[in-house]
Structure formats: structure tokens, C-alpha cells
Amino acid sequence: MAVETQNNASDRLSAEIAGLDALELGGKQRGSIAGRLWGRLWPMGIAVLLVLAVWEIVVLSGRWPEYVLAGPTTVIPELGARLADPEFYSAVAVTMRRALVGFALAMLIGLIIGALVSRIRPLRAGVGSLITGLQTMPSIAWFPLSILLFGLTETAILFVVILGAAPSIANGLIAGVDYTPPILLRAGHMLGFRRLQLYRLVILPASLPSFLAGLKQGWAFAWRSLMAGELLVIIANQASIGEQLHYARELADSAGLLATMIIILFIGIVVDMVFEAADTSLRRRWGLHQARN
Amino acid sequence: MTAPLTEHTESRPEGATPAVRLAGVSKMYGTGKAGILALDNVDLTVAQGEFVCLLGASGCGKSTMLSLVAGLDAPSAGKIDLDGRRVSLMFQEPALFPWLTVSANVEMALRAKKLDKRQRRASALEFLDMVHLGGFGDKRPHELSGGMRQRVALARSLAQDSDVLLMDEPFGALDAMTRDLLHDELERIWRERTLAVLFVTHNVREAVRLGDRVVLLSSRPGKVVQDFPVTLARPRRTDSTEVARIAAEITDHLRTEVVRHAR
Ligand SMILES: Nc1ncnc2c1ncn2[C@@H]1O[C@H](COP(=O)(O)OP(=O)(O)OP(=O)(O)O)[C@@H](O)[C@H]1O
Numbered sequence: 066m067a068v069e070t071q072n073n074a075s076d077r078l079s080a081e082i083a084g085l086d087a088l089e090l091g092g093k094q095r096g097s098i099a100g101r102l103w104g105r106l107w108p109m110g111i112a113v114l115l116v117l118a119v120w121e122i123v124v125l126s127g128r129w130p131e132y133v134l135a136g137p138t139t140v141i142p143e144l145g146a147r148l149a150d151p152e153f154y155s156a157v158a159v160t161m162r163r164a165l166v167g168f169a170l171a172m173l174i175g176l177i178i179g180a181l182v183s184r185i186r187p188l189r190a191g192v193g194s195l196i197t198g199l200q201t202m203p204s205i206a207w208f209p210l211s212i213l214l215f216g217l218t219e220t221a222i223l224f225v226v227i228l229g230a231a232p233s234i235a236n237g238l239i240a241g242v243d244y245t246p247p248i249l250l251r252a253g254h255m256l257g258f259r260r261l262q263l264y265r266l267v268i269l270p271a272s273l274p275s276f277l278a279g280l281k282q283g284w285a286f287a288w289r290s291l292m293a294g295e296l297l298v299i300i301a302n303q304a305s306i307g308e309q310l311h312y313a314r315e316l317a318d319s320a321g322l323l324a325t326m327i328i329i330l331f332i333g334i335v336v337d338m339v340f341e342a343a344d345t346s347l348r349r350r351w352g353l354h355q356a357r358n
Numbered sequence: 359m360t361a362p363l364t365e366h367t368e369s370r371p372e373g374a375t376p377a378v379r380l381a382g383v384s385k386m387y388g389t390g391k392a393g394i395l396a397l398d399n400v401d402l403t404v405a406q407g408e409f410v411c412l413l414g415a416s417g418c419g420k421s422t423m424l425s426l427v428a429g430l431d432a433p434s435a436g437k438i439d440l441d442g443r444r445v446s447l448m449f450q451e452p453a454l455f456p457w458l459t460v461s462a463n464v465e466m467a468l469r470a471k472k473l474d475k476r477q478r479r480a481s482a483l484e485f486l487d488m489v490h491l492g493g494f495g496d497k498r499p500h501e502l503s504g505g506m507r508q509r510v511a512l513a514r515s516l517a518q519d520s521d522v523l524l525m526d527e528p529f530g531a532l533d534a535m536t537r538d539l540l541h542d543e544l545e546r547i548w549r550e551r552t553l554a555v556l557f558v559t560h561n562v563r564e565a566v567r568l569g570d571r572v573v574l575l576s577s578r579p580g581k582v583v584q585d586f587p588v589t590l591a592r593p594r595r596t597d598s599t600e601v602a603r604i605a606a607e608i609t610d611h612l613r614t615e616v617v618r619h620a621r
Pocket residue numbers: 387388394396414415416417418419420421422423450
């Protein structure tokens with residue numbers, strides 16, 4: 066009987082504590098997906114309209130003839146025509162394949178180099194600054210060498226794409242390892258993790274946000290290098306976005322050139338949004354997101 | 359019945375084996391003129407199965423002492439002897455891994471044991487139940503309040519199944535009711551496992567409620583100045599008059615210590 070009352074009392078206490086905890090947690094709110102999408106879409110729509118208006122005004126000013134600078138009214142139908150053309154999609158597919166292969170290889174190489182450099186002290190001083198140096202090197206400066214080494218081949222393009230992206234990715238990882246909160250290292254140490262296990266269970270996950278930032282920057286470099294490469298290295302029978310850009314200029318096809326540029330911009334924005342979504346979801350899971358105003 | 363209140367006496371039960379032994383331990387941060395002597399020639403012994411509470415002004419070196427005992431830092435002088443015992447340290451901040459769920463955080467402490475995934479998860483939930491957070495296993499640390507995070511950290515420390523438990527102001531962020539409950543829980547586990555506990559707190563009553571001994575550290579540099587055995591029968595209550603009386607006495611000593619320092 067006494068035990069029972071004691072149990073009841075402790076049950077009540079537990080319930081009270083659960084109540085307190087519920088109070089401490091509070092409610093949380095997130096808008097609906099449609100609402101959030103709309104919130105992002107309308108400012109973008111306004112920005113696009115603004116750009117189109119400025120463009121049209123410049124065209125109407127008559128500074129350049131129509132075959133040099135086409136207006137939105139000709140470019141947009143041209144864009145529509147391309148979107149209906151299967152050849153266009155094969156060009157996009159070639160470019161995206163190069164982008165993905167190059168980026169994936171850059172990620173692998175950046176990961177390996179970053180991991181080694183962040184782990185091995187002597188590598189640190191030399192290779193660390195070399196990586197930062199590589200990052201500041203304009204990728205187009207690599208093409209002459211790359212073409213000498215590999216000829217006018219896809220390898221030449223991929224080589225430069227990798228050189229453009231890998232340093233950023235490696236640097237992102239190194240920075241993440243460097244800025245792992247010391248308290249988490251101590252916690253890992255206290256839990257008995259040493260060396261590789263500490264690296265795998267604590268340091269690598271802790272550097273994920275910085276690594277993601279490096280990936281995003283690496284992608285920007287990869288995309289730029291790829292476009293430069295496709296303009297310079299024209300491979301027969303392999304239509305690509307950069308190649309279309311090249312021929313549009315040769316043929317003074319202003320509308321086609323601008324339509325292609327819009328597609329390049331569009332792809333860049335879409336990929337950036339993917340990275341942003343990954344970053345946002347990571348921040349939300351980690352509780353790093355700032356309160357929206 | 360009144361508790362004896364003597365200074366500088368070792369009240370360890372006869373024949374109890376020492377679990378933690380600090381002998382002449384000093385810790386200097388930095389070197390030369392800019393160096394800070396955080397601990398100066400500290401001697402302290404905690405027996406297996408003994409609960410020692412550490413009191414002292416802020417900045418007197420309590421956290422330093424715990425990280426030395428935990429082996430996270432090396433003393434500048436002196437010796438720390440654990441005789442091969444396993445230590446777990448509950449930090450002053452929760453120090454949870456933000457990329458893991460609450461239960462995965464506790465599971466990190468169970469990796470040393472040869473358990474499969476399901477057993478590990480079940481065991482983690484048991485420890486979370488001990489700190490009354492059984493229903494929060496799938497939450498992320500940032501979704502919890504500060505006090506709840508401390509309780510997760512406590513569960514993680516307990517899950518390590520060590521012989522020596524070091525706790526740095528573990529219940530600082532808790533409301534009185536939850537704290538009382540966790541005192542009971544901690545006392546129970548301490549008894550069950552005959553742990554050696556070194557418990558840092560700023561709350562004198564909490565120290566008297568839990569400790570077999572209350573050790574007072576002076577500031578700048580940190581030194582053991584007084585050692586009060588608390589012989590009140592257990593279970594004690596934080597709001598009992600005996601606890602309050604002894605706490606008042608210790609507070610007086612603390613105050614003179616602080617005043618001495620102000621001069
Ligand atoms: N890593 C460090 N480098 C330099 N000085 C340090 C370091 N850690 C602690 N100190 C100094 O050592 C002294 C003791 O610090 P410690 O954190 O141990 O105090 P504490 O007793 O735990 O204080 P609190 O009660 O506020 O937690 C302080 O003067 C502090 O400035």
C-alpha cells in the first residue's frame with residue numbers, strides 16, 4: 066500500500082515534470098509550402114520584370130542594331146523555340162554531364178586533399194597556402210596548358226573544371242575541421258574517441274556546414290570553368306551549351322546568343338537553389354537558423 | 359542529532375579505497391608574467407563510493423580541476439592518480455552534438471560496448487527515462503530547453519558506465535522541482551554503482567544535500583581551504599532544517615573566504 070502511494074506520488078511528479086517540459090518547449094510554427102514558395106516567387110518575378118524592362122529600354126534606345134542586341138520580344142520566342150527542340154536538350158545533357166562528372170571528381174579530390182591537409186601538420190603549411198593560391202587563379206589561365214596536355218578533348222575541359230572547383234571544396238573542409246567547437250572535441254575525447262574515430266564521429270560531422278559552403282563555392286567555380294572551356298574547346302559532333310554560344314556569335318545570331326545566356330543563368334540559379342535548400346535544411350536540423358524577422 | 363563540522367579532516371570511511379587522488383596538483387595557464395595560476399598545490403582524495411561536492415567562487419579553478427582529473431588537460435605540477443578507473447565528465451555546458459538526435463547523443467556513450475543498434479537504442483532510452491526525458495529521444499538538442507539539454511548530458515554521462523563521475527554545475531539551469539527529482543535519481547545511481555562523484559556547484563544547499571563531504575576552494579589561485587564532512591542521514595531533503603543549518607555555516611566560511619580575498 067505504502068509502495069503504491071509512493072509510486073503514485075512519483076508518477077505525479079513525473080507528470081508534473083513532463084508538464085514543465087512541455088511548457089519550456091513551447092509551440093513552433095512554419096508556414097505552408099505553398100506560402101513559402103509564393104513568398105520567394107513574387108520578388109523573383111518582379112526582379113525579372115525589371116530586368117526585362119531595362120533591357121527593352123536599352124534596345125529601344127537604338128544604340129545597337131537588332132542583329133547585335135536583340136530585344137526580349139525576339140529572344141523569348143527564340144527561347145521557346147529552343148525549348149521545343151530535342152537537339153537543344155542533347156546539348157544541355159552534354160554540358161550537364163560534364164558539369165556533374167567534373168564536380169563529382171572535384172568533390173572526391175577536394176575531400177581527400179582536405180582530409181589529408183587538415184590531418185597532417187607538415188602538409189598544412191605548404192599545401193594549405195597553395196590551395197588558397199589555386200583558388201585565386203583564374204581558371205581560364207589553365208586552358209592553354211590543359212589543351213597542350215590533353216588536346217581538344219573533354220578531358221581538357223574536365224581538368225580545368227576540377228582545378229577550378231577542388232580547391233574551394235578542400236578549403237571548405239579544412240576550415241570546418243579548424244573551427245570544430247573545442248567543447249565538442251572535448252566531449253568526443255571524454256566519450257573515448259581518439260584519432261580516426263574522433264575524426265569520423267565528431268570532426269567530420271561538425272565541419273559539414275563549412276564543407277557545404279565550400280561545395281557551393283566549388284560549384285560556382287566549376288560552372289564558370291566549364292562555360293569557359295566549352296567556348297574554347299569545341300569538340301566535333303558534341304553540341305554543348307558553350308558551343309552554341311560560340312556559334313551564335315560566329316553567325317551574329319543575337320537572339321540565339323541571348324537565349325543561350327538565359328539558359329546558362331537559369332541553370333546556375335537552379336543549382337544554387339538546390340545548395341541553398343540543403344543548407345537551410347541542415348541549419349534547421351542543427352538549430353543554426355536565424356529567426357526570420 | 360547534530361552533525362560534526364570540523365575543518366581539514368578526512369572523513370572517508372575507514373578502509374575505503376581511494377578512487378581519485380590529487381597530490382600537489384598545480385595548473386598554470388600560459389607562461390611567465392601573463393600566466394594564470396588556476397590551481398595551486400591541491401591535495402584531494404575521493405574514495406570509491408564517496409560523493410564530494412566542490413564549492414568556490416567563480417573562476418577559482420573548479421572546471422580546471424575536473425578537466426585535469428578527466429585527463430583532458432595535463433597538470434603543470436603534481437600527480438593525479440585514478441588507478442586505471444574510467445572517468446566521465448559532465449561539462450558545464452551540455453556539449454551535445456547538434457547533428458544527432460537526443461537519443462543518438464546518448465548512444466554515442468554506448469559505442470564502446472559491444473551492442474547492436476537496437477540494444478544501443480533501447481539502452482539510450484532507458485538512460486533518458488532516468489532523467490525523465492523518455493519521450494524526447496527523437497528531438498534535436500536545439501529543440502530542447504537549456505535545462506533539458508543538461509539532463510540529456512547527464513544521461514550521456516551516466517550511459518558511459520564509468521567508475522568516477524565528474525559533474526560541473528550539472529543542475530544549474532533546472533527548476534527546483536526537477537532538480538530535487540534528479541538529486542534523488544543521482545543519489546540512487548551513485549549508491550547502486552558505488553560511484554566516486556566529484557560534483558561542482560555554486561548552490562551550498564545542493565552541496566549539503568548530496569555530499570558526503572563539501573570541499574571549499576579559495577580563489578586565485580585555487581586551493582583547498584576547508585573540507586566539511588556532512589554526516590546527515592540519507593535521504594536528505596534540500597529544504598530540511600538540518601541541511602539549511604549546515605549550509606548556513608558553510609556559507610559563512612565561504613563569505614569570509616571571499617572577504618579575505620577582497621582585501
Ligand atoms: N584555457 C584557459 N586559458 C587561460 N586561462 C584559463 C583557461 N581556462 C581557465 N582559465 C582561467 O583559470 C581560472 C579558473 O577557471 P575555471 O574555469 O576553472 O573556473 P571555475 O571555478 O570553473 O569558474 P566558474 O564557477 O565560473 O565555472 C580562471 O581565472 C580562468 O580565467
